[in-house]
Amino acid sequence: MIASSVLDDETKERRDAFQEGCVIAMAASILDYPQLGEVLMVEEAIRGDMGSHNRKQMWKVLPEKIAYKKFCLIVDYLLCTNKIAADRNGTLVWVWNPKMVAKYRKRKDLILK
Numbered sequence: 001m002i003a004s005s006v007l008d009d010e011t012k013e014r015r016d017a018f019q020e021g022c023v024i025a026m027a028a029s030i031l032d033y034p035q036l037g038e039v040l041m042v043e044e045a046i047r048g049d050m051g052s053h054n055r056k057q058m059w060k061v062l063p064e065k066i067a068y069k070k071f072c073l074i075v076d077y078l079l080c081t082n083k084i085a086a087d088r089n090g091t092l093v094w095v096w097n098p099k100m101v102a103k104y105r106k107r108k109d110l111i112l113k
Contacts, residue, residue, distance in 0.1 A: 032067065032070060033070075033073075034066070034070050034073060034074050038064075038066055038070065038074065039074050039077070041062065041063060041064060041066075042058075042062065042071065042074045042075065042078070043078065043083070043094075045058060045061070045062055045063070046058065046078070046084055046092050046093075046094050047094040049061075049092070049094075050093075051087075051091050051092070051093040052091070053091065053092065054089060054090035054091050054092065055071075055072070055075060055086075055090055055092060058071075058075075058092055059071045075092065082095065082096065083095065083096040084096070
């Protein structure tokens with residue numbers, strides 16, 4: 001999980017909403033849910049960015065334009081699934097490493113939650 005001291009206030013609130021199950025209420029207000037292609041596009045953009053853009057800047061440099069609210073929902077999902085992390089300045093960085101996860105899953109002395 002991402003350390004709380006590293007996250008900005010907006011990201012902390014969004015993370016807490018996801019963790020407490022309030023995402024259902026938030027999602028009910030969304031009229032247009034992200035499609036898989038849009039989620040993959042945002043993932044690719046963040047993965048290739050190497051941590052040089054914050055949330056707003058990343059949204060502006062996407063190859064295809066999507067609504068900012070939809071983009072924020074995708075970023076929140078990626079933060080809560082620990083695929084990306086945000087630093088104090090809100091810079092988004094790709095942190096998911098499936099090879100490392102596979103390596104640790106083989107270890108008998110670790111318990112993954």
